[in-house]
Amino acid sequence: MSDDWKLVCKVEDIEMEDLIRFDHDDKTFCVYRLEDGFYATDGICTHEAVHLEEGLVMDSEIECPMHQGIFDIKSGKAVSPPACDDLKTYPVKVENEEVYININ
Amino acid sequence: MKNEHKNILIIGGGQASAYASQEIRKHDSKSTVTIVTEEKFLPYERPPLSKNCLVDKRKYEDCLFFSEKFYDENNIEVKKNIHINNIDFNKKIITGNSNCKLSYDKLLIATGSKNRELEFENNDLKNEENILYLRNIDDSKKINLKIKECNNPVIIGCGFIGLEIAASISQFEKKVTLIEKSSQLMGRVIPEEISKLVKLKHEQEGNIFFLNSNIKKIEKENKEFVITLDFNKEIKTDLIIIGVGSIPNTSVFENSELIIENGIKVNEFCQSSIEDVFAAGDVANFYHPHYGKYMRLESYKHAQNHGIFAAKNICGLKESYVDIPWMWSDQFDLNLQLSGVCDDYDDMVSRGKDIREGIIYFFLKKNIIHGACGLAIGGKVAKNIRLASKLSEKKIKISKEILSDTSTKLNKYL
């Protein structure tokens, strides 16, 4: 459904190899910009309910700012402990220099 | 060799042990893997015990690293309630209570550390139910109940754990008195400015500090205690919590040929002075090739990764452990993070002006980051502390101008 796409920000609002936080209703997400495009995951670490927004984005991975669990941004897979459950990922599209997330 | 059946035994059921057992199974599905622990629980995380668990924001049951199902599915046996009290390194046999006698081909010692005890003149106080220490779930549960009932709590020792407990008690709108024998909070590895900012935050929340203060005596008066400091200041309290540091848990091995110097001495492959005997986590004094020296750490990430590396080496992979040390502490809304070694440097520089944006002190040696310590509200220093570890690990030279300029992103220099 087309209205499942939510506007996140302008392309230029996210720096390369970085992320921004996006809140919608009572849910929170991270939207990333990598060399090959934009990606999105749940915003909260699966280990101890900490927001990932202050985490380090590097080599297509996001590292939790609090306990350094690491997830693959594209697949959401937990790749380094203490993270063990994967992050949910969401489709992202860019239209007219704007970034949209499909959170359905 | 990898597929040969071995008896792999792990003494201690904490963090290093849990991650070691998981890693062994990634390389070896045949060997017997047994964890022997004196605790009645499966391995669990300790950091929440002084933080969220004390303020009922996290349940104790949710602190396990892995569920029972994980150990079952991976064929890892966890023998609980067994304290190992003897070890014969020649015959390769360990013994414990309840007639426990087990042999091993490879042994991992992961017995962690134990609380340093405060010397009391009056030994009767040792068993007082309102004088407590914090190490395990049972201690934390007791403290959780006591801090709700107490009126004028005192913490002895301003290390991380003492301060975290104080911050937790403050959530119940109680003022805590903290006593510390040295001149600064959290020891000398923390930059003075950061320890001052943490102190200020506690004071803003109503906590009171007595630094440079030695305890002359503690006496019981009815249901309360009176603590007398060396300058004759008297402090009345109904609850004393002691956090005066920890020591490696090596007493079982003390009369053996195992080399122990501030913990069990191991090389970069987690091997001890005895063949087939490895050690990991808080109990190990390990050789760190990056710094060219031995170190013993009491930190979460180290226990996790050292356990993993011990397992790799037990499985014959011969991989050296070179992780840059990292730890954190949470107090109120403040998050402190430390990476590398912060007490051995020839230059230093700071970044950021206040705890809102985050303040980090970088410690350099020959223009290479040797350590970094930061403090902020929330996780604002996390990214740059992590980048400091990476820059340090790769021995990348970086100028003080770049490090102190908050508008320059540090990931560009990796």
Ligand SMILES: Cc1cc2nc3c(=O)[nH]c(=O)nc-3n(C[C@H](O)[C@H](O)[C@H](O)COP(=O)(O)OP(=O)(O)OC[C@H]3O[C@@H](n4cnc5c(N)ncnc54)[C@H](O)[C@@H]3O)c2cc1C
């Ligand atoms: C309250 C608290 C808060 C902490 N907070 C932080 C934090 O915020 N950040 C951080 O980086 N680190 C923190 N730490 C440190 C971190 O939890 C430890 O470094 C880590 O738990 C060490 O893991 P380990 O496996 O080496 O030892 P442990 O987790 O201590 O496990 C050792 C186990 O061995 C058992 N054992 C010992 N001797 C025997 C024996 N003879 N026979 C059988 N069993 C035995 C013990 O009972 C214990 O279960 C905290 C620690 C505590 C206690």
